[in-house]
Amino acid sequence: MxxxxxxxxxxxxxxxxxxxxxxxxxxxxxxxxxxxxxxxxxEPDLPTPQFICDAAAKAMSAGKTYYVPSLGVPELRHAIAEYQSTIKGRPIGPERIVVTASGMSAIQLVVQLLVDPGDAVTTTSPLWPNVSEAARLAGAQVELIEMSVEDGRWSLDMQKVADAIARRPKMLFINSPCNPTGWMMTAAEQQAVLGLCRRHGVWLVVDEVYERIVFEADHAPSVLSIAEPDDRVIGVNSFSKNWSMTGWRLGWLVVPTDLTDDLAKLTEYNTASAASFVQWAGITAIKDGExxxxxxxxxxxxxxxxxxxxxxxxxxxxxxxxxxxxxxxxxxxxxxxxxxxxxxxxxxxxxxxxxxxxxxxxxxxxxxxxxxxxxxxxxxxxxxxxxxxxx
Ligand SMILES: Cc1ncc(COP(=O)(O)O)c(C=O)c1O
Structure with a gap:
């Protein structure tokens, strides 16, 4: 048989x-x-600037080729903290910075950190699809708030947002400036959404990878400029677009301090860390890249x-x-x-x-x-x- x-x-x-x-x-x-x-x-079509490539080569030659702390090279965490404090107009300490192996990796970490199977994750539509798929991979139900064009401008219906937050999803994910629409959330909208998330105990995750690529100001308005350090707000960011470093895979999160220990564990079990010499090049990008x-x-x-x-x-x-x-x-x-x-x-x-x-x-x-x-x-x-x- x-x-x-x-x-x-x-x-x-x-x-x-x-x-x-x-x-x-x-x-x-x-x-x-x-x-x-x-x-x-x-992606930006310009190559990564030579001075950033040189910094990576120098770091490699200097032996920056070993494992580094899961939360990131301390010097880079300090550089990002200083940079973000300047952009946001309020102090953001290095203890709130988690270095990640790309913006996408930062999004994955946030989803792994917050989302249980069956949780609802709310975001806007149209949107770069990786966000919804990352949430679905964690077993989340993804709810979309449809945006529309009003008076020639993409616009987010704040009543729809209020209704969605009142249903208490685990997380509201907002990408501004937005891929694909080019929409940018106003400071007043950010204030209103933060208030709603606070009232209903919903995590607000803001994807700010295009925060410097704006055409009427130096940077986009940010919820992190108005949120308190212990608010349930997380910023997702990346070196990819600002410094034309898409292939380097380097990003960061800004988080409330009480999350860093859990994120150290998660980073350890995902990538262990972003590549060491890439992180050293990131310091140069921030310091000399303006x-x-x-x-x-x-x-x-x-x-x-x-x-x-x-x-x-x-x-x-x-x-x-x-x-x-x-x-x-x-x-x-x-x-x-x-x-x-x-x-x-x-x-x-x-x-x-x-x-x-x-x-x-x-x-x-x-x-x-x-x-x-x-x-x-x-x-x-x-x-x-x-x-x-x-x-
Ligand atoms: C809205 C948005 N968030 C995050 C990312 C991730 O960027 P990266 O993984 O290259 O850092 C992208 C890339 O296209 C994006 O458009």
């Missing part, structure tokens, strides 16, 4: 149920096509203005002017299936954009264009897009 075959165990259902990236779905078939203008992903941040924002402002002007002039397109981040997120009249449309744009017209549906149901009908490119590249991409739209 032969034994009946035993089913081979596979990945957990939760993992199998995660969504594939719809941006990748558009991009993957065309990655090798040299003619495509690639504006589908979200001229680069200013130069990059100026360049992005030119890209944003060019793209906004051209898209706003197209009768088939509705767009609100991005206030921050790297993206133009626009609606195309008559486009029902953004995935099919973006695939056709890439295949037939050789311009690579992200489909709006990649950012949740609230993103359908839209396309996202990353304007972190040379003006000449953006102009050629816009020519091709306009041609595809029939102008």
């Amino acid at each position: 032969t034994a009946s075959p035993i089913a081979r165990p596979g990945a957990r259902a939760l993992v199998r149920g995660l969504a594939d990236s719809k941006i990748r779905e558009v991009a993957n078939p065309f990655m090798a096509d040299p003619e495509i203008i690639r504006l589908w992903f979200g 001229p680069f941040v200013a130069k990059q924002v100026e360049r992005l402002r030119c890209g944003r203005d060019l793209v906004h002007q051209r898209l706003a002039a197209n009768p088939r397109i509705r767009i609100s002017k991005p206030e921050g981040a790297l993206y133009a997120f626009f609606a195309v009249d008559g486009m029902k299936d953004s995935l099919a449309f973006a695939t056709r744009l890439a295949g037939e017209h050789k311009v690579g954009l992200a489909p709006g549906i990649a950012f949740g149901p609230g993103g359908e009908g839209h396309l996202r264009l990353c304007f972190a490119s040379e003006a000449e590249t953006l102009s050629r991409a816009l020519d091709r897009l306009e041609h595809a739209l029939g102008r």
